[in-house]
Amino acid sequence: MKTAFLGLGVMGGFMSANLAKAGYSVNAWNRTSDRPGVKIALEAGANIVHSIQEAVTDIDIICTCVSDIPDVEAVILGEKGIIHFAKPGAIIIDFSTIGSEAARRISQQLELAEIQFLDAPVSGGDVGAKNGTxxxxxxxxxxxxxxxxxxxxxMGKNIRYCGKVGSGQAVKLCNQILCSLNMVGICEALLLAEKQGIDPNLVVKICSTGAAGSWALSNLGLKVAHGDFEPGFMIKHILKDLRIVQETLNSDPGLPGTELADKLFKIVQELDQGLGGNQGTQAMIRAYKEGE
Structure with missing residues (x-):
């Protein structure tokens, strides 16, 4: 099957590279050509193209991985979007996090053009994208x-069919709540360690093997301990996901833990003259140390 990959950001660059390394023909496109992910895809054997039309014409499976709902809609349904150039019967797999309602809306419009759609949000950060896990x-x-x-x-190790269109998005929003609250727990546990004169690295090493163990603790806990805030997943992106969570709840009772995580991430987003949102989610610790 001939494939295309649109969106070569922190995740998409590695994902498209793994697709190419597996032997697939990959047309790869990004809105800005100077992103590191473009180079990653190119070096893996992807064919870098300069328009959506060039990327998707006569392609069997088209992958997309961009930021927010308007970005996904522009790439798929916009004036120069996939819908105008993909052949009938093509399959679009969208790896973005956009919520169930947006996924269903996009799928319905694609159905009129005889284009298939899967919503397939991912979890695992840049490490998982790089390693194909x-x-x-x-x-x-x-x-x-x-x-x-x-x-x-x-691109993935744990691939789960969740149900009809929008079901993948529904599970991903639950995942983002867990990720957000995990980070609250990690930050507060490591702050307590410091207060007691215990090396935070030791806490991560020991607690990762017990009931408190998690991917977040093993991978992001060490980054918190070392003050490494390089993004595997940016704060501005988790805030977008938590916004969609809140929109999904609508007028239902709130989620106080999620609201706390949202508040802490927003504090960090405002740091560095408003550029804090470009740091990884582990930078939440800065809300406790610098956000007073």
Missing amino acids: LTIMVGGDETIFETSKPILET
Whole structure:
């Protein structure tokens, strides 16, 4: 199958590279050509193109991985979007986090053009994207999922079919709540360690092996301990996801833990003259240390 990958950011660059390394023909496109992910894809064997039309014409499976709902809609449904150039029967797999409602809306419009759609948000950060070990949560027609599974297996280790269109997004929003609250726990535990004169690295090493162990503690806990705030997943992106969580709840009772995490991330976002949101989610610790 001929493939395309649109969106070569922190995640997409590595994901498209893994697709190319697996032997697939990959047309790769990014809105800005000077991003590190473009070079990563190119060096892995992807064919870098300069327009969506060039990327998706006569392509079987088209992958997208961009930031927010308007970005996904522009790439897929916009004036120069995929819908105008993809062949009937093509499959679009969107790895972005956009919520169930947006996924269903996009799928309905693509159906009129005889284009198939899977929502397939991912978890695992830049480490998982680089190593091809992402968790991928998929919503859509199960037959289309099975057809696309070999493609997904080049990028992920834990690939789960969740149900009809929007179901992958629903599970991903639950995942983002867990990630956010994990980070609250990590920050507060390591602050307590410091207060007691205990090396935070020791806490991460020991607690990772017990009931408190998690991917976040093992991978991001060490970054918190070392003051390493380089982004694997940016604060501005988790804030976007938490916004979608709140929009999904609508008028239902709030989630106080999620609201706390949202507040702490927003404090860090305002640091560095408003550029704090470009740091990784582990920078939440700065809300405790610098955000007073």
